[in-house]
Amino acid sequence: MKEQSSLESSEIFQLLYAIPDPEVPVITIGELGVLRSVDWVNGQLNITITPTYSGCPAMFAIEAEIKTILKENNITDFKLKTVHFPAWTTDWLSDDAKKKLSEYGIAPPQHSSQIKHLRPDEVSLQCPFCNSDKTHLTSWFGSTACKALYFCDNCRQPFEHFKCHH
Amino acid sequence: MNKDLFEYTLRLGDTSLILSQRLGEWCGHGPMLEEDIALTNIALDLLGQAKAFLAYAGEIEGKGRNEDVLAFHRDANHFRNLLLTEQPNVDFGFTIIRQLFVSTWQHYLYSELTHATDKNMSALAVKSLKEVNYHLRFASDWTLRLGDGTEESHQRVQAAVNELWNYTGDLFEIDQVDEALLKLGIAADMKKVEASWNKHIRQVLNDATLSVPEINNFMRTGSRKGVHTEYLGFILAEMQFLPRAYPDAKW
Amino acid sequence: MEVNIEQLEKDFQAKIDAGISIEPKDWMPERYRHQLIRMMSQHAHSEVVGMLPEGNWITRAPSLMRKMVLLAKVQDEAGHGLYIYSATETLGISRDEMINQLLTGKAKYSSIFNYPTLNWADMGAIGWLVDGAAIVNQTALAKCSFGPYARAMLRICKEENFHQKQGYQILANMMQGTEAQKQMVQDAVNRFWWPSLMMFGPSDKNSPNSDELMRWKVKLYSNDDLRQRFIDRTVPQAEAIGIKIPDDKLKWNEKTRHYEWGEINWDEFYAVIGGNGPCNRLRMKQRNDAHKNGQWVREAAIAFAEKRKKNKAA
Numbered sequence: 001m002k003e004q005s006s007l008e009s010s011e012i013f014q015l016l017y018a019i020p021d022p023e024v025p026v027i028t029i030g031e032l033g034v035l036r037s038v039d040w041v042n043g044q045l046n047i048t049i050t051p052t053y054s055g056c057p058a059m060f061a062i063e064a065e066i067k068t069i070l071k072e073n074n075i076t077d078f079k080l081k082t083v084h085f086p087a088w089t090t091d092w093l094s095d096d097a098k099k100k101l102s103e104y105g106i107a108p109p110q111h112s113s114q115i116k117h118l119r120p121d122e123v124s125l126q127c128p129f130c131n132s133d134k135t136h137l138t139s140w141f142g143s144t145a146c147k148a149l150y151f152c153d154n155c156r157q158p159f160e161h162f163k164c165h166h
Numbered sequence: 167m168n169k170d171l172f173e174y175t176l177r178l179g180d181t182s183l184i185l186s187q188r189l190g191e192w193c194g195h196g197p198m199l200e201e202d203i204a205l206t207n208i209a210l211d212l213l214g215q216a217k218a219f220l221a222y223a224g225e226i227e228g229k230g231r232n233e234d235v236l237a238f239h240r241d242a243n244h245f246r247n248l249l250l251t252e253q254p255n256v257d258f259g260f261t262i263i264r265q266l267f268v269s270t271w272q273h274y275l276y277s278e279l280t281h282a283t284d285k286n287m288s289a290l291a292v293k294s295l296k297e298v299n300y301h302l303r304f305a306s307d308w309t310l311r312l313g314d315g316t317e318e319s320h321q322r323v324q325a326a327v328n329e330l331w332n333y334t335g336d337l338f339e340i341d342q343v344d345e346a347l348l349k350l351g352i353a354a355d356m357k358k359v360e361a362s363w364n365k366h367i368r369q370v371l372n373d374a375t376l377s378v379p380e381i382n383n384f385m386r387t388g389s390r391k392g393v394h395t396e397y398l399g400f401i402l403a404e405m406q407f408l409p410r411a412y413p414d415a416k417w
Numbered sequence: 418m419e420v421n422i423e424q425l426e427k428d429f430q431a432k433i434d435a436g437i438s439i440e441p442k443d444w445m446p447e448r449y450r451h452q453l454i455r456m457m458s459q460h461a462h463s464e465v466v467g468m469l470p471e472g473n474w475i476t477r478a479p480s481l482m483r484k485m486v487l488l489a490k491v492q493d494e495a496g497h498g499l500y501i502y503s504a505t506e507t508l509g510i511s512r513d514e515m516i517n518q519l520l521t522g523k524a525k526y527s528s529i530f531n532y533p534t535l536n537w538a539d540m541g542a543i544g545w546l547v548d549g550a551a552i553v554n555q556t557a558l559a560k561c562s563f564g565p566y567a568r569a570m571l572r573i574c575k576e577e578n579f580h581q582k583q584g585y586q587i588l589a590n591m592m593q594g595t596e597a598q599k600q601m602v603q604d605a606v607n608r609f610w611w612p613s614l615m616m617f618g619p620s621d622k623n624s625p626n627s628d629e630l631m632r633w634k635v636k637l638y639s640n641d642d643l644r645q646r647f648i649d650r651t652v653p654q655a656e657a658i659g660i661k662i663p664d665d666k667l668k669w670n671e672k673t674r675h676y677e678w679g680e681i682n683w684d685e686f687y688a689v690i691g692g693n694g695p696c697n698r699l700r701m702k703q704r705n706d707a708h709k710n711g712q713w714v715r716e717a718a719i720a721f722a723e724k725r726k727k728n729k730a731a
Contacts, residue, residue, distance in 0.1 A: 022579045024572075054214025054297060057489040060482060061579065084218065085289030087296060105568055129568070138503055140304075141203040143496020143576060144489070145210060151503060156441040157565040158503035160572070165296065183481075190475040190484075193491050194468035195703065197711025199499050202468075206492040213488060217481045234480050258714045314724065315717025322713065408479035408537055415595050417479040417537075417587075 005045075005075045012045065013038040015069055022061040023144060024162075026104040029062055033092030036083060045070070045078035050088050053145040053165070090165045101162055102128045107150065112166035127152035128159055135159075170343045171284065172226045173246070174353060176236070177390070178275075179219030180247035182294075183237060184398070185268055186212035187405055188255060197258050204304055208265070211297040215290070222286050238409040242399050243392040250333045252397045259312055259323040263330050266305035266370065271337050272298045274362040278354035287352055306370050313374025320375065327371065328379050335385035337363065343390070433634050438564035441507035449633055450508050452626070453563055455524075456635065457505040458515045463527035464498035465519075466700050470534040471543060479537060483587070487540060490580050497573050504565040520705050522692070529612050531694030538591055538598075538605035544584015546606070546613040546651070552577050553647045554617070562634040589658045599659075606655070607663045615686045617644040648676050 005012075016038060017030025029035045029049070036048040047066065051059050063080060070078055090109035093101075098108035107125045115123055125135050132154035139149040140163075148161045189209035196202030220233035231239075250268055255261045276298060279291035312323040338360040347353035371378055388394065408417070425444050432439065439445055468491050475491065478484035502512045518524035529547050534540070552574055559570040588605075591598040618624060618640040630636035638646075655662050666679035688694065 022582075023576050025575055051214070051293075053211060054218060054293060055210035055212070055485055055489065056214070057486040057583070058579070060486065061582070083289070084293045085285070087289070087293040105572060139200040139203065139499055141200065141207045141492075141496075143203075143493045143500065143573075145207055145492075147496070149496070149499055149503065156507045158500050158569075160500070187476060190488060193475050193488070194465075194472035195707040195710075197707070197714035199465065199495060199502070201711075201714070203492055203495045203499065206488060206495065210485065210488045210492060213481065213485050217485065220481075234482075237481055238479075258711065311721040312714070312717050315721045316713070318713050319717030319720075404476050407477060412479075412595065412597055415479075415591075415598050417483055417590065417594075 005073055007073060007075075009038045009040050009045070012070075012073070012075070015073070016047070016066055019062065019065050019069070022058045022065075024101070024104070024106070026100045027093075027097045031094050031097035031100075033088060034059075034062060043077065045075055046081065047078060048081045048083050050083050050086075052088050056145060088165070090162065093162075105129065105159060106147070107159060107161040109162045109164040112164055115164055123164075125150055125161055127155060129157065130155040168226060170346045171287075171352060172223055173343045174347055175219055175223040175226060175287070177246040177248075178290075179216050179223055179233075179236070180245050181251050181268070181272075182212040182219065183216035184245070184247040184401060185251035185264075186210075186216060187401055188251065188253075188264075189261070191255055192261065201258070205261070208301050208304065211301065215294045215297070218290055218293075222290065234409070238406045242394050242402055245392060245394065245398060245402070246389060247394075247398075248333070249336045249386055249389050249395055250330060252395060252401055253330060253333065254397060256326070257322060258308075259319065260326040260330065262305055262308045262312060263323060263326040265301060266309050267330060267334060267337070267367070269298055269302040269305050270363050270366050271359065273302050274359040274366075275354045278359060281351075282353075283351035309370055309376070310374045313371070313376040323374075324376050327376055331379040332384050333386055336387040336389050339387050339390055341390050430632070433562045433632075438567060439562050440564045448629070449635070452630060452633070452635060453566065454505060454508050454510050457501055457508070457566055458510070458518065459525050459527075461498045461501035461505060461515065462519045462524055463530065464494045464501065466526045466530045466704060467494050467547075468498075469700055469703055470530055470532070470696075471540060473534050474537060474540050477537070478540075483540075486583050490544070490583065493576050493580065497576070500569055500573070501566075504569055507565060516708070520701070520708055522701065525690070527616060528686070528689045528694060529609075529616050530700060531689050531697045532608065532612050533696050535608070536601045536605060538588060538601040539609070541584045541587030541591065541602065542605035542609040544580050545588055545654070546584075546609050547616070548577050548581040548584060549651055550613050550616040550647050552581060553643050553650075557637045557643060560634075560637055585654065585658075588660065592658045592660065602660060606660050610663050611681060611685075612689075614644055614648070614681055615689070617641070617647065619683075619686070620681075645675055648678055652676055 013035070016035050017028060019029045021027050021029060021032060032052065034049050034052060036050055039046045049062065049066070059082070066080060089112065091112050093109060101108040105128050107128050110123065124133060126133055127135050130152060132152055134153040135150050136153065137148065138151050138158065142149045142160055146162055146165070148163050149158060150161050151158050186209045189205050189212070192202065192205045194202065196205055217233050220236045224231045224233060224236055248268065250264055253260070253264060273295065276291040276295040280288055280295060282288040282291065309323065312319040314320070338356050340356050344353050344356060348355060368378055386395070426446055429445060471487060471491050475484065475487055478487050502515060505515065506512060515524065519526065534543070555570045555574045555577065559567055559574060561567050561570070588602050591602050621627065621639045621641045624640055627636065627639065652662060652667065664679045666677065668677050670677050689697065
């Protein structure tokens with residue numbers, strides 16, 4: 001049987017990798033680690049994704065976007081599967097993605113090895129606007145499950161932090 | 167199908183779903199904005215977990231019931247959530263103690279289940295455990311603040327402990343489902359969970375200058391068999407109204 | 418050294434004209450500070466009061482997915498409220514003071530939240546229309562002269578975009594459903610269309626603060642311009658899924674490349690602003706109750722923190 005699309009799985013992976021996160025569009029679902037794998041199996045495309053937080057509503061939009069892109073590339077026979085293992089962690093974020101977050105005004109997550117045993121109010125962060133270390137936690141829960149709210153005592157303004165989740 | 171595994175998965179899913187439903191009632195009414203957000207966030211985590219567990223339950227059952235059918239088209243006697251989760255919010259103190267009791271239970275239960283021989287079960291447990299750890303810290307921190315805060319807060323939260331304690335026996339009831347699955351290495355050893363739960367809860371309550379109620383005769387159980395308190399019927403009436411009123415509609 | 422206010426004001430205006438953003442530590446005229454506090458706190462209050470009409474439906478959402486999306490949206494709003502309160506505090510007003518202004522009726526919030534949510538499609542209509550109108554407003558504010566506010570708007574807008582899509586999707590989905598669902602959608606849009614247009618404020622000829630705000634680049638476009646922009650981008654979206662906009666005078670003008678539309682009921686507009694909308698009293702009661710019921714919790718947190726501090730010092 002002829003495959004429906006002549007695209008290699010790696011090419012499709014790149015296409016899907018570039019889908020922006022619906023709420024923080026400066027980073028992509030690939031950089032976030034949500035997109036896990038893309039494989040052709042007997043003429044059917046198998047895609048696996050993993051949720052960031054169990055209750056993250058962006059997953060529905062991400063699934064819809066993946067389907068749209070597959071359709072645009074004439075891929076009709078596919079299986080989109082959500083896997084929960086290995087469980088997502090912010091340690092999967094690339095350095096590049098962290099840089100983009102910072103430029104967007106969100107302090108990126110630290111690597112879990114750096115903050116083991118620390119409580120959230122003990123994590124010291126750099127302000128994404130002025131790079132000062134004089135910052136403090138305002139609220140551990142922010143507008144989305146993945147973010148906390150901090151305040152910079154130097155440039156005197158709030159900023160968001162993409163929390164380390166491990 | 168593995169009927170025991172279906173039943174077991176349903177218990178986990180329903181417990182998260184009903185607690186999430188209760189926490190959702192707080193939305194917009196919290197004592198301060200930070201806490202409003204925290205409760206909503208916990209509700210959201212639990213809802214996500216509920217959806218995943220119920221989807222898996224539907225898969226195990228294999229009768230085409232997906233997570234929505236399970237959530238919206240079962241009556242109270244078919245729900246398997248812990249009795250604690252359906253107890254009303256009352257005030258912030260009650261809500262925190264209920265959360266403390268359930269999150270502690272989930273924490274130790276999921277810790278056990280991370281080693282489950284059923285791959286889906288262990289994956290969901292690993293995922294949920296990460297989130298539950300935050301819930302537990304939130305609930306423990308607030309128990310401390312309220313218990314060791316003012317005279318009024320101490321009294322209120324002690325009243326919550328005394329009242330909700332009556333439903334904690336339900337947390338550790340074991341039936342043939344647990345026994346069968348334990349043999350297969352899927353279920354958590356509830357004896358272990360109970361011991362850890364007791365240790366942690368006593369520690370937190372003690373730190374918060376709260377006293378642990380004495381064992382009394384009014385220990386309500388029954389969630390495993392679908393025997394609930396009166397509250398669940400009202401919760402479901404509200405939660406299920408749309409899909410029931412418009413059975414042909416897709417949302 | 419003598420501080421010359423006139424010179425400071427001149428420099429301030431020159432900075433704004435050059436497109437340099439004003440930061441919390443910079444000098445600013447008192448009136449600029451005052452206007453920003455008014456606008457930003459009103460925005461934060463709107464986010465917080467806005468949780469109520471949508472919060473109504475969290476326990477009744479018709480599927481787990483919709484429930485999750487709605488919960489997350491309301492959390493987003495609370496988070497935005499918190500962020501904007503925090504940004505407003507940098508202008509020299511405490512959150513307690515702002516909240517007190519809200520609870521005593523001294524501060525305003527967006528009038529749209531004084532309308533009730535009566536059926537599930539209202540969750541779609543609010544996402545699509547109310548968030549849609551907010552996006553038009555906030556996209557403009559993302560270019561405003563006060564740095565922390567402009568930066569906040571940039572990111573908040575992205576999240577609102579997501580909400581708007583989700584709201585539209587609720588409606589689009591229902592419009593492909595049963596007759597009863599379609600009726601719900603039309604009913605929701607009938608009720609929310611005009612109040613959404615009112616979100617842009619009074620017409621330009623009755624907008625007292627505009628000149629000053631425009632000179633300071635706190636406001637970049639007039640109310641009527643933004644309203645028109647909203648209508649132009651929203652009407653085609655309605656048509657695409659078969660929703661009828663409840664305005665007999667609505668029609669496309671090929672010459673101006675804009676929609677022409679009817680007249681806002683300004684009596685209603687001023688009545689709602691004046692506290693006599695369908696839900697003004699209810700919303701204020703809900704906020705006041707939440708505050709009152711949370712009093713003991715806040716006191717406990719303070720008492721606990723003080724005890725810990727003492728223990729640490731000892």
